[in-house]
Amino acid sequence: MAEVELKDIRKSFGAVDVIKGVSLDIKSGEFMVFVGPSGCGKSTLLRLIAGLEDITSGTLEFDHQVVNGLSPSKRGIAMVFQSYALYPHMNVFDNMAFGMQLAKSSKDQIKKRVEAAAELLQITPYLDRLPKQLSGGQRQRVAIGRAIVRDPKVFLFDEPLSNLDAALRVATRLEIAKLHHSMNNVTMVYVTHDQVEAMTLADRICVLRDGLIEQVGTPLELYEHPQSLFVAGFIGSPKMNLLNGAFADKFRATTIGIRSEHIEIKDKDGVWSGPVLHAEMLGSDSYIYVDVGSEEPMIVRQNGTTNRQLGDVVQLAPIGDAVHRFDANGQPMAH
Amino acid sequence: MAWAYTKKTAFYLLVIVIVVESVFPFYYAILTSFKSGTSLFEVNYWPTMISWDNYAAVFQNGSFPQNIWNSVVISTLTVALALLFAVTAAYALSRVRFRGRGLLLLTILSVSMFPQIAVLAGLFEVIRTFGLFNTIWGLIFSYTIFTLPFTVWVLTTFMRDLPLEIEEAAIVDGATPWVIITRVFMPLMWPALVTTGLLAFIAAWNEFLFALTFTSSNSTRTVPVAIALLSGASQFEIPWGTIMAASVIVTVPLIVLVLIFQKKIVSGLTAGGVKG
Numbered sequence: 001m002a003e004v005e006l007k008d009i010r011k012s013f014g015a016v017d018v019i020k021g022v023s024l025d026i027k028s029g030e031f032m033v034f035v036g037p038s039g040c041g042k043s044t045l046l047r048l049i050a051g052l053e054d055i056t057s058g059t060l061e062f063d064h065q066v067v068n069g070l071s072p073s074k075r076g077i078a079m080v081f082q083s084y085a086l087y088p089h090m091n092v093f094d095n096m097a098f099g100m101q102l103a104k105s106s107k108d109q110i111k112k113r114v115e116a117a118a119e120l121l122q123i124t125p126y127l128d129r130l131p132k133q134l135s136g137g138q139r140q141r142v143a144i145g146r147a148i149v150r151d152p153k154v155f156l157f158d159e160p161l162s163n164l165d166a167a168l169r170v171a172t173r174l175e176i177a178k179l180h181h182s183m184n185n186v187t188m189v190y191v192t193h194d195q196v197e198a199m200t201l202a203d204r205i206c207v208l209r210d211g212l213i214e215q216v217g218t219p220l221e222l223y224e225h226p227q228s229l230f231v232a233g234f235i236g237s238p239k240m241n242l243l244n245g246a247f248a249d250k251f252r253a254t255t256i257g258i259r260s261e262h263i264e265i266k267d268k269d270g271v272w273s274g275p276v277l278h279a280e281m282l283g284s285d286s287y288i289y290v291d292v293g294s295e296e297p298m299i300v301r302q303n304g305t306t307n308r309q310l311g312d313v314v315q316l317a318p319i320g321d322a323v324h325r326f327d328a329n330g331q332p333m334a335h
Numbered sequence: 336m337a338w339a340y341t342k343k344t345a346f347y348l349l350v351i352v353i354v355v356e357s358v359f360p361f362y363y364a365i366l367t368s369f370k371s372g373t374s375l376f377e378v379n380y381w382p383t384m385i386s387w388d389n390y391a392a393v394f395q396n397g398s399f400p401q402n403i404w405n406s407v408v409i410s411t412l413t414v415a416l417a418l419l420f421a422v423t424a425a426y427a428l429s430r431v432r433f434r435g436r437g438l439l440l441l442t443i444l445s446v447s448m449f450p451q452i453a454v455l456a457g458l459f460e461v462i463r464t465f466g467l468f469n470t471i472w473g474l475i476f477s478y479t480i481f482t483l484p485f486t487v488w489v490l491t492t493f494m495r496d497l498p499l500e501i502e503e504a505a506i507v508d509g510a511t512p513w514v515i516i517t518r519v520f521m522p523l524m525w526p527a528l529v530t531t532g533l534l535a536f537i538a539a540w541n542e543f544l545f546a547l548t549f550t551s552s553n554s555t556r557t558v559p560v561a562i563a564l565l566s567g568a569s570q571f572e573i574p575w576g577t578i579m580a581a582s583v584i585v586t587v588p589l590i591v592l593v594l595i596f597q598k599k600i601v602s603g604l605t606a607g608g609v610k611g
Contacts, residue, residue, distance in 0.1 A: 052503050073509030085500035089522040099508035150508070 002062045002076070002153035002187050003028040004049065009058035011044055011211075018044045020211040021058070028063075029185030035198040036208035037234070043158055045208065046191045050079050050156050062153065073099070078147035079156040082163060084139045086131040086146075092118075093127040096146045117148040120182070121175075137168045144179070155183075157190040161197060169197075177201055195235050199223070207231050229330035232257045238287060240324070241298045247272070253325035253333055260287060260301040262322035265308075270315025272298060276308050290314055361586065368579035375575050389580035398553035399581065402561035406585070409471050409557060410539040413478040414532045417486050420479070421531070422524075425490035426516050430502065440491065447484035451544050462549055473549045474557065478542060482535040493527040494520060529599040537589055558585045 004026040011019040018041045026032045034042040047053045049060065051072035059066050067075050086095050093114055094101075100110045118124045121141045131139055140160060147155060157176070161169045177200070180188055192198055198205050199219045207214040207222065207230070215227045219235075226232035232240050240257040248256045250271075265288075272292040280287040286306045289297040300316060308314065325333040367375060371386045393399050427433075428440055458477055459468075467473035497520060505519045521528065546557045553561070562581045565574055 050507065052506065071509075072507045077507065079504070079507045081500045081504060083498060083500050085498065085504040087501060087504070087519055098505075098510075102509045102514060146504075146508075 003064070004154060004187060004189070005059075005061040005064070006045075006049075007059045007061070009045070009048060009060060010056045011041075011048055011053065012056045018211050019048065019056075022208075022211075022213055023058075024206060024213060024216065026187060026189065029187055031180050031188045031190065031201060031203040033198040033202035033205045034189065034191045034208055035193065035195055035205055035234075036214075038193055040208040041211040042191045042193075042208045046156055046158055046189060049154070049189060050077055051075050052079075073103075076153040077156055078150040078152035078154075079158065080140075080143050080147050080160045082159040084131070084136075084143045084163070086139060086142055088131055091128050091130055092123065092134070092142050092145075095131065095142055096149045099146070099150050113149050113151070114145075117145040120148065120179075121145050136164055137172060140164065140172060141175075144176070148179075148183070153187065155186050155188040157188065159192055160190075161192070162194075173197060173200060196237055199235070205235075207234060225332075226257075226324065227332060229255055229257070229326045232324055232326070238299045238301075241296075243292075243294045243298075245294075247292075247294055248325075251323055251325055254328045255326040255330070257324040257326065258318055258322060260299040262319045263298070263300045263316050264319050265300065265302070266315045266317050268315055270317045272316045273313060274298075274316075276310055276312045276314060278310070279306060279308055281305050288314075290316060292316065364579045364582050364586075367575060368583050371576055389576040390584070392574075392577045393581045393584065396565065396577070398556070399558075399561060401554055402556050402558050403585070405471055405555060406540055406558040407588075409474050409478065410536050412475050413482060413539040414536045416475065416479045417482040417535050418528060418532055420483060421486035421490050422516060422521065422528070424483075424487045425494045426512065426520070428487070428491045429495040440488070443484045443487055447481075447488075451481070455544065455548060458545075459548060468549060469551045469555050471555060474542075474546060477545045477549065478535075478539040481545075482538060486531045486535055489531050490524070490527060493524055497523060526599050529596045533592060533596055536592065540585070540589060 006022055006024045006026075009019055009022045010017065022045060034045060036042050044053065048055050051067070051070060055068050060068055062075060072079075087098065090098065096114045096117060097110045100113065105113075114127075115124070118127055121144060123138060123141050123145060126134060126138060126142075131142065134142065140163075143160070160176070161172055164172060176190075180186070180201075190197075190201060202219055204216060204218055205222055206216045209230055215222060215231045217225075217227075222231055222235045226235065226240075229242070233242055236259060238260055240259050241263070242255055242257045244255045248254055272290075274290045274292040276288055277291050277297050278289040280289075283305070285304065286302045288300045288302060288306060288308055290300060292298045298316065300314075327333050366379065366382060368389050369382060369385050369387075370377075371384075371388045374384065377383075428436060458480075462468050462473045462476065465473075465476075467476060501519060502515055505515045510519065540557075541559060542557070543559045543563070546560045547563075550556050550560065556564070558581070562578055562585070565578055565581065
């Protein structure tokens, strides 16, 4: 359990600035997710916290202690890597025990801690197997187990689910969420490019873009009150409908955004209208793509199934005042 | 059908030609080593007599056992030293970012291009200055120099292919570079270590020019020189029988080593990515 404070952190590789001044306060016991498009610096930021890269300028504090100069093992962190990064020649037990062995812990204590972690992750039957004899999901559990055994103050995840298939990803996501609840308030920092993972796991999300923080907030804050056009477009699936030009002028804004569930289909007098291009029926709900004349079709969510046929012209209108208005700089405008 | 048969026959004929071409000299050496007296000069392709006289003669020749021992010690120590330096150098060259790394690698490679004879005189001076002349350390020193470029280069290439994340996981676990090398990387590099170590051993075992130049007494010579200097009863007699017996004796350890490590060598050549 540790509070992690980033104060104006910068990182340059030669002439390239990757992190351009990030200040962030991660509360003790919090599950913080870094999310952003590829190349935004989220992984670099995590590696700076881990100590695998040197910080160019700025200070990094764990519980008000500056840790800039400390090696990863001295910082009390543990990290789960995207490719699991298990030691191929060691069995599961040794993989998990390696850190404690290097720290010269007693044999009994190592055994106790490894077995407790294996129990928690249900990998006890595999303790004497080699990594290559395990499936992807089991390997990732071992990697998480190795991190747990270190008993870290800060738990770091670098896209831990991206090597798993879709079904396993959802299951492991749940495991990680349960893990966070069950471990006494350990601080977790999780990097992903998948905003669904971010939304489902995070206490707070930090959206990064080009080495700068775009917005920090709870998942719902980001969803309901995006502080920039970028966040509005990035968070949420399907994407928020973004309209500009004449469509936005009507609302006295440069760009407007509206979520698919905030649009209703009317019999007449819609704000927008157009033919149905495509309809996705997911059973519980349906997404209708309507060509209202904007660059991209407008996506409308309907509960249950829909009987709209392709080519049907439908009238659409926003529900209530759910329209997000943005100015020319991509900043939100007051209602 | 007939064509397929011909192709098959041609293929195996070619295989036989290659095998005979590479094995025949050694086979003829074994054959000769078992002959004695004037039968040495009869051309036979099958064993006509089995006589151990030549082998006995080799071992009675005062310094030969000592020469074998010298060869074993020199080759083993050369391999051990070369691997120690090469593994640590390979770690630095493949994993530590520093200015001039590419240039250094190319320099190391270019060193291995010098012919032995070109550096012989200079190396002789160095060895004399260090007081290593006519000691086995002089040979270990020079063999290590000549083995290192190849060993470093191969191990660097191999180590560069090891996943970076495994190393980072070890760093997070609190491993120092030395622990990473010995407990994480070396177990993954066994095939490469065995292959390069074996090649270094063979090179040191067979080396002739340095061994001839840097030693001057029978007790410090290695086997290849000792064989070349084997002399007969008179200066007009070349003792072919003993020479062949000695040659067979020095070849056998290499064959045994290759057979022992054969599996590792094969897996070293075919080992692909070491995915965690």
